[in-house]
Amino acid sequence: MRITFRDVSYTYMIGSPFEKKALDAVNLTLSSQTFTGVVGSTGSGKSTLMQLINGLLLPTTGQVQNGDFILHRKSKRKYVKQVRRQVGMVFQYPEHQLFGSTVEEDMLFGPKHLGLDIEKSRQRFPDLLELVGLGEEILPYSPFSLSGGQMRRVAIAGVLATHPKVLILDEPAAGLDPAGHRALLDLLRDWHDQHGLTTVLVTHDMEDAARYADEIVVMDEGKPVISGAPTDVFRQADQLAGLGLDVPASVRVSRAMQAAGWEVADTLLEPEAL
Ligand code: ADP
Numbered sequence: 001m002r003i004t005f006r007d008v009s010y011t012y013m014i015g016s017p018f019e020k021k022a023l024d025a026v027n028l029t030l031s032s033q034t035f036t037g038v039v040g041s042t043g044s045g046k047s048t049l050m051q052l053i054n055g056l057l058l059p060t061t062g063q064v065q066n067g068d069f070i071l072h073r074k075s076k077r078k079y080v081k082q083v084r085r086q087v088g089m090v091f092q093y094p095e096h097q098l099f100g101s102t103v104e105e106d107m108l109f110g111p112k113h114l115g116l117d118i119e120k121s122r123q124r125f126p127d128l129l130e131l132v133g134l135g136e137e138i139l140p141y142s143p144f145s146l147s148g149g150q151m152r153r154v155a156i157a158g159v160l161a162t163h164p165k166v167l168i169l170d171e172p173a174a175g176l177d178p179a180g181h182r183a184l185l186d187l188l189r190d191w192h193d194q195h196g197l198t199t200v201l202v203t204h205d206m207e208d209a210a211r212y213a214d215e216i217v218v219m220d221e222g223k224p225v226i227s228g229a230p231t232d233v234f235r236q237a238d239q240l241a242g243l244g245l246d247v248p249a250s251v252r253v254s255r256a257m258q259a260a261g262w263e264v265a266d267t268l269l270e271p272e273a274l
Contacts, residue, residue: 037213088164095151
């Protein structure tokens with residue numbers, strides 16, 4: 001599904017002394033089936049942008065088009081719910097989204113909520129659990145008896161069980177060790193490739209943006225200020241530095257090698273090759 005922001009502004013707590021304009025006349029298109037990395041400093045508007053995609057927030061002004069659906073300030077709840085069916089969201093620390101008494105009950109929550117065929121959904125659980133590196137034997141266990149890493153995998157399997165057309169990942173690997181971090185993002189990128197989703201990854205990690213995204217959007221003070229393919233975005237080193245963002249080491253090394261006359265493909269170097 002293609003997502004288009006047309007002149008979208010969002011202001012929190014309008015009319016109060018704490019009024020805050022978080023997004024300012026944003027025009028942005030996230031192409032269908034593209035994996036987009038959204039980067040920017042804290043407070044630049046990344047989370048607000050994500051919550052507008054699935055209608056958790058409605059624009060103060062402007063429109064967000066999500067496939068054939070158009071969300072605006074006065075969209076009705078029933079309509080917004082239809083949009084939410086299409087969008088899966090993995091927040092930071094997704095394990096905090098768990099609350100069922102068993103793993104199975106937790107994984108059923110999304111499909112039930114969306115009115116999907118429960119039996120069909122249930123049949124897919126073993127495959128989904130395997131995909132996230134767990135076994136079906138954990139289905140009857142309490143999610144709270146699992147380790148933090150396992151809980152996170154269950155939460156993600158639960159989101160994938162709803163078969164979203166759009167997947168929003170807000171720092172999904174926060175707090176994991178490097179191997180777990182990598183494994184989780186590899187898995188989410190594979191899922192994206194296999195199912196042709198539109199995926200948006202919010203991250204502060206420029207290596208992740210370089211490695212996983214087809215497109216990068218850099219946010220600053222409520223606006224996208226740079227966007228494009230990673231190689232193009234990382235050419236704007238000075239502008240990125242001005243926003244407190246680093247060009248990833250893998251990209252810098254590959255550039256230095258090219259400058260020194262080495263033949264390096266214009267694709268980015270694998271960070272682990274450094
Ligand atoms: P990011 O995800 O890039 O850190 P956010 O979208 O969370 O940025 O925040 C953008 C701006 O909106 C910030 O100035 C933040 O303080 C403000 N903001 C975010 N959420 C709220 C809220 N619930 N109430 C008031 N202001 C908020």
